[in-house]
Amino acid sequence: MPPAPSTTDTDELLQALFGRPSPRAGLGDPASTVERAILGGYAARDVGEAFRAGYLAAIARLGGSARPGCLAASEEGGAHPKNIRTRLTPSGEGYVLDGAKTWVTLATEVEELLVVATVGEHEGKTLLRVARVPTGREGVTLTPRPPTPFAPEIVHATATFTGVRVGEDELFPGDGYAEYVKPFRTIEDIHVGAAVLAFLVATARRHAFPSAVLVDLLPLLLAARALASCDPKAPETHVALAGVFAGLSRLLGADTMTAAIETMPEDERGRLRRDLPLLLVAERARALRLTAALEAIARRTSPTP
Numbered sequence: 271m272p273p274a275p276s277t278t279d280t281d282e283l284l285q286a287l288f289g290r291p292s293p294r295a296g297l298g299d300p301a302s303t304v305e306r307a308i309l310g311g312y313a314a315r316d317v318g319e320a321f322r323a324g325y326l327a328a329i330a331r332l333g334g335s336a337r338p339g340c341l342a343a344s345e346e347g348g349a350h351p352k353n354i355r356t357r358l359t360p361s362g363e364g365y366v367l368d369g370a371k372t373w374v375t376l377a378t379e380v381e382e383l384l385v386v387a388t389v390g391e392h393e394g395k396t397l398l399r400v401a402r403v404p405t406g407r408e409g410v411t412l413t414p415r416p417p418t419p420f421a422p423e424i425v426h427a428t429a430t431f432t433g434v435r436v437g438e439d440e441l442f443p444g445d446g447y448a449e450y451v452k453p454f455r456t457i458e459d460i461h462v463g464a465a466v467l468a469f470l471v472a473t474a475r476r477h478a479f480p481s482a483v484l485v486d487l488l489p490l491l492l493a494a495r496a497l498a499s500c501d502p503k504a505p506e507t508h509v510a511l512a513g514v515f516a517g518l519s520r521l522l523g524a525d526t527m528t529a530a531i532e533t534m535p536e537d538e539r540g541r542l543r544r545d546l547p548l549l550l551v552a553e554r555a556r557a558l559r560l561t562a563a564l565e566a567i568a569r570r571t572s573p574t575p
Contacts, residue, residue: 303331304464304498308491311465312472316538317545318421324465325375328458331498332384332450333402333442339382342371342429343451349386351396351447356387358399358436365441367401367409367434377412377427381405385431386446398446401436409434421545455555456502459511464494466549467518473542479530486521490514505563512560515549522546 310323329339343349345356356369367387377383385401403410411430418424442450467490474483493514500507521527531539 303327304461304495306330307461307465308468308495311468314465314469314472316421316423316541317466317469317548318423320465320469321421321424321462321548322376324462325458326380327465328454328461329384331457331461332454335382335402337381338376339380339384339402340374340376341386341451341454342374342377342383343386344373345369345371349451351388351398354386354388354396354398356385356431358387358389358401358441361435364438365401365436367403367431367436369431371429373415374412374427374429376425377405377429378414378425383410383429384442384450385429386451398451400442400446400450402440402442403431403434403436407434419544420547424548453502455552456507456511456559457498459515459552459556460494460497460502463511463514463518464491464498467491467494473534473538474530477530477534479533480526482526483521483530486517486524490517490521505566508556508559508563509567512556512563515553515556518549 304327307324307327310327311320314320314323325340326338329335329341332341333339343354345353347353356367356371358365358367367385369387371385374383381404383403383405385403386398387401389397389399391397405412409432411432412427413430415426415428418426444450467487471484471487471491473479474487493510497507497511497514500510531542534542
């Protein structure tokens with residue numbers, strides 16, 4: 271594998287990483303978005319920048335937009351339908367959006383929010399839709415949150431919506447939770463995981479880590495890249511993704527990796543150690559998905575009595 275490129279040119283980086291030019295796929299294509307994440311991670315200066323590249327690529331996969339955006343889902347208690355109070359109310363030929371989101375990643379840096387809101391109930395079930403809302407639209411207020419202890423460069427904010435006008439053409443088709451919120455958890459893990467792995471590959475090349483580190487990193491990176499083309503709702507995808515993160519966790523705790531990190535300049539070593547806990551934030555959610563996935567596969571493969 272060639273040395274880590276010093277340029278962020280898409281074709282050159284993809285040629286270096288995969289031995290071929292960049293694809294000319296359309297927005298929303300799983301291959302192009304994960305490779306965008308990998309490119310960003312490979313050129314990143316730290317884990318925070320890699321996360322940002324992966325997250326924005328995941329949003330592009332979810333929303334299929336050329337404009338950078340973020341998902342505005344979580345309210346008090348989380349993003350489950352029972353916790354969503356932000357509401358879309360029919361008004362004229364469109365809707366009015368009112369409510370608040372407690373934790374919106376990159377909200378103050380992007381151009382649009384993918385806002386999860388309720389449109390009512392049916393048989394006791396909260397019905398959700400996703401609306402594409404420009405951050406500068408009248409009635410949208412973004413308030414930065416304090417930096418987190420790890421990767422403080424990743425900005426988060428609260429979002430308040432007061433009488434925000436939303437057009438019918440700005441609503442995503444289908445159920446907001448089943449079609450967007452739930453699969454995004456997997457899409458985000460794949461893209462962010464790929465970006466962070468690419469950052470670690472570049473770090474290993476830049477600081478001449480032992481070849482054994484690259485031998486462990488590259489299969490994980492290629493696996494994450496392949497998973498982007500899989501159904502994010504499929505239990506097999508969740509099982510394979512769990513394997514990627516388990517492999518990364520083992521590698522980061524290995525003596526070879528620990529010793530290699532010690533050879534890095536102090537400032538880079540400090541940022542890396544500070545930011546790696548970012549990878550553990552969704553660990554519990556991934557564990558629950560893995561359990562559910564294994565149970566689903568077991569039910570499907572069990573012989574019928």
